[in-house]
Every structure is written in structure tokens, then in C-alpha cells.
Amino acid sequence: MQKRIVRISQFAILCGIAAALPLTASAQSATTTVTVTPGNSSRQTTVTGPNGKAATYQHTAAWGPGSYTANSSLTGFNGRTATSATSVSHVPGITTRQTNLTGPNGNTATYQSTQTHGNGTHTATRSYTGRNGATRTDTRTRSGPIVTNTFTGRNGNSRTVSHLARRRR
Numbered sequence: 001m002q003k004r005i006v007r008i009s010q011f012a013i014l015c016g017i018a019a020a021l022p023l024t025a026s027a028q029s030a031t032t033t034v035t036v037t038p039g040n041s042s043r044q045t046t047v048t049g050p051n052g053k054a055a056t057y058q059h060t061a062a063w064g065p066g067s068y069t070a071n072s073s074l075t076g077f078n079g080r081t082a083t084s085a086t087s088v089s090h091v092p093g094i095t096t097r098q099t100n101l102t103g104p105n106g107n108t109a110t111y112q113s114t115q116t117h118g119n120g121t122h123t124a125t126r127s128y129t130g131r132n133g134a135t136r137t138d139t140r141t142r143s144g145p146i147v148t149n150t151f152t153g154r155n156g157n158s159r160t161v162s163h164l165a166r167r168r169r
Contacts, residue, residue, distance in 0.1 A: 039064055053077045066090045080104035093118045107131035120144060130154070 032045040042060040049055070055077045061070040068088040075081040086099045097113045110129040115122070120143060127137040134154035141148045148162045 049077055076104070103131075 028048050028050050030045065030047045032043065035042045040060070040062045043058070045057045047055050056075045057073070059070070059072045061068070063069075066089055068086075070084075070086045072084045073081055074083075082104045083102045084099065086097070088097045089095070093116060095113075095115045097111075099111045100108060101110075102108045109131050110127075112125075112127045112129075114125045117123070121141065122143075123139065123141045125137065125139045127135055129135040135152075136154050137150075137152040139150040139152075141150075142165060145165050146162055147165045148160060150158060150160045152158045
């Protein structure tokens with residue numbers, strides 16, 4: 001699962017680098033606008049090349065009691081756009097996070113994470129849906145001294161393993 005998260009992060013970084021290289025090499029002008037208000041922030045950078053074509057990066061974020069959302073988009077000189085949307089929410093006993101990445105070719109990947117705790121039990125579920133639509137899910141539950149891990153692969157096959165929790169020092 002960590003490899004997939006790293007891949008999603010690398011994809012987003014590569015999109016930024018791919019757009020930034022031509023921007024810095026051939027930029028005629030660049031404009032950045034930043035707006036920050038309580039609970040919101042936004043940033044937009046537009047770079048115009050010598051041929052008059054423009055590339056744009058936009059990022060907005062909003063936060064409040066128990067929630068956070070962030071949306072980013074990168075449009076290159078060729079007009080193709082890659083986007084990222086993340087939302088996080090927290091209420092007592094439950095924390096959820098979801099990130100959707102859409103590449104310039106329209107392929108989408110999704111990462112979801114949910115953690116619940118209460119009454120002596122902690123459950124963490126993580127799932128990743130790739131651009132082909134296949135989903136992999138990992139669920140880890142700790143109840144007292146027993147830890148149960150359930151892995152469900154892209155093909156739908158599941159495997160469950162239980163063991164004693166490690167001793168805390």
C-alpha cells in the first residue's frame with residue numbers, strides 16, 4: 001500500500017516537474033496570485049511562453065472544524081490538465097481521507113483511508129483504486145491483545161491473519 005501512495009505522490013510531482021521545465025525554459029511572463037482568508041487559501045500561477053501559449057497551476061484549500069479539502073490542477077502549454085483532490089474529515093472516533101488523482105490522459109486513481117476507534121477497538125482501513133478500476137484493500141483491527149489483518153487483492157481474493165499484538169514498552 002505504501003508503494004502505491006508513493007506512486008500517487010510521484011505522479012503528482014512528475015506532473016508538476018513536467019510543466020515546470022518548459023515553463024522556466026521558455027517563459028516570457030509569469031503571474032502569481034495568492035489569496036489567504038480565514039479558513040481558505042488559493043494560489044494561481046500563469047506562465048505565458050514566447051509563442052503566446054499559457055500554462056496554469058491552481059491550488060485551493062479550505063479548512064474548518066474537523067475538515068480539510070485541497071484541490072490542485074495543472075494545465076500545460078498543450079492544454080492538457082492533471083488534477084488532484086483531497087478531502088479529510090475528523091469527528092470523534094472516526095478520521096477519513098480520500099485523494100483522487102486524474103492525469104492529463106483522463107485516467108483516475110483513488111486512495112481512501114478510514115480510522116475508527118472506540119470501546120477498546122481500533123480499525124484502520126486503506127484502499128487504493130488504480131486507473132484500471134481494480135481496488136486493493138487492507139484492514140487492520142486491534143481489539144485488546146489481538147490484531148487481525150485482512151488483505152483483499154485487486155482480483156477480489158481475501159486473506160485474513162490474526163496474531164498477538166506486540167508488547168508496548
